[in-house]
Amino acid sequence: MxxxxxxxxxxxxxxxxxxxxxxxxxxxxxxxxxxxxxxxxxxxxxxxxxxxxxxxxxxxxxxxxxxxxxxxxxxxxxxxxxxxxxxxxxxxxxxxxxxxxxxxxxxxxxxxxxxxxxxxxxxxxxxxxxxxxxxxxxxxxxxxxxxxxxxxSEKALTEAVKTTIFATDLTIEDMKQLKLLTEKADLFKSHIHVCHISPPTPIVIDFNEEYHLSEFIQEMGKLTFKKISFKNIQGKNIVQDLIEFEEETHADLLVIVHKTHSFLWKLFHESSAKRLIRNQKSPLLILPG
Incomplete structure (x- = not known):
């Protein structure tokens, strides 16, 4: 070409x-x-x-x-x-x-x-x-x-992107992409709901998970973009939990970060990938990790 x-x-x-x-x-x-x-x-x-x-x-x-x-x-x-x-x-x-x-x-x-x-x-x-x-x-x-x-899929991405969901596994790569996304969110006047899916509360507390969660929220607090919130969801089914949160927030855009052997890798190497794409109504933005 x-x-x-x-x-x-x-x-x-x-x-x-x-x-x-x-x-x-x-x-x-x-x-x-x-x-x-x-x-x-x-x-x-x-x-x-x-x-x-x-x-x-x-x-x-x-x-x-x-x-x-x-x-x-x-x-x-x-x-x-x-x-x-x-x-x-x-x-x-x-x-x-x-x-x-x-x-x-x-x-x-x-x-x-x-x-x-x-x-x-x-x-x-x-x-x-x-x-x-x-x-x-x-x-x-x-x-x-x-x-x-x-x-x-069903919904085109219009100028009126008012609500965006950013799904994260609390990594540094995600924070870098979130910072870039806030710049574009300003362009579309969008509110960003940062969402993390945690496994159900174990009998023994996962202090490593708690540490990364606290650290990620602290880094979010440093962002100059203020139309942003964080929600930690406990659930066993990542796809279903994301879809339900998408419906709850009436999201215009769902954002996930692609990283080998991580959150999105699991989605794209299991049958849940097809379920996420089949059931998505909002546009799905995949950012490089």
């Missing part, structure tokens, strides 16, 4: 309902953050087995590729028409399409290398029966990306 010369949001789309919500969310963010948009069609790459029974990708025929490009052009026109309806935009984002074939792995590598891709946005779940986005594909993008990944 042509080199991306301006800071941009990469939108991975398969033209489904959730993917269109993702693209519209990208418009709102691009306007707020003065970035451009790059559209890329995503679909599972067909494979065949070699003589050694190792799968390798085969090329789509020209008609399938042309259909993909045509659909991208139509989506670009749709998004540009939405922009034209907003007369208050001072700087209109430029929308381009990526017409090269990419596997998820090569696309993830490109995202990591391309310094001007500031965020990746994609539909968080698809219609029943289409499983290719779950597990491996989303995991590939999240694991290799060094920029935020935003998953959108």
């Amino acid at each position: 042509k080199k991306i010369n301006k800071k941009s949001i990469l939108v991975l789309t398969d033209f489904s309902k959730y993917a269109k919500n993702a693209a519209e969310s990208a418009l709102n963010l691009a306007i707020k953050m003065k970035m451009d948009i790059v559209l890329c069609n995503i679909y599972p790459t067909p494979t065949i087995l070699s003589s050694t029974e190792t799968p390798f990708p085969i090329e789509y025929d020209d008609s399938a590729k042309q259909q993909s490009i045509d659909s991208l052009k139509i989506e670009k026109i749709r998004l540009e028409s939405i922009l034209k309806r907003d007369t208050d935009i001072s700087v209109i984002p430029d929308i381009t399409i990526m017409d090269e074939d990419h596997s998820f792995s090569s696309l993830a590598t490109l995202i990591k290398k391309e310094k001007n891709i500031m965020m990746v946005i994609m539909g968080g779940r698809h219609h029943q029966g289409n499983e290719f986005l779950f597990g491996g594909c989303i995991n590939t993008i999240v694991n290799k990306s060094n920029c935020p990944v935003l998953l959108i």
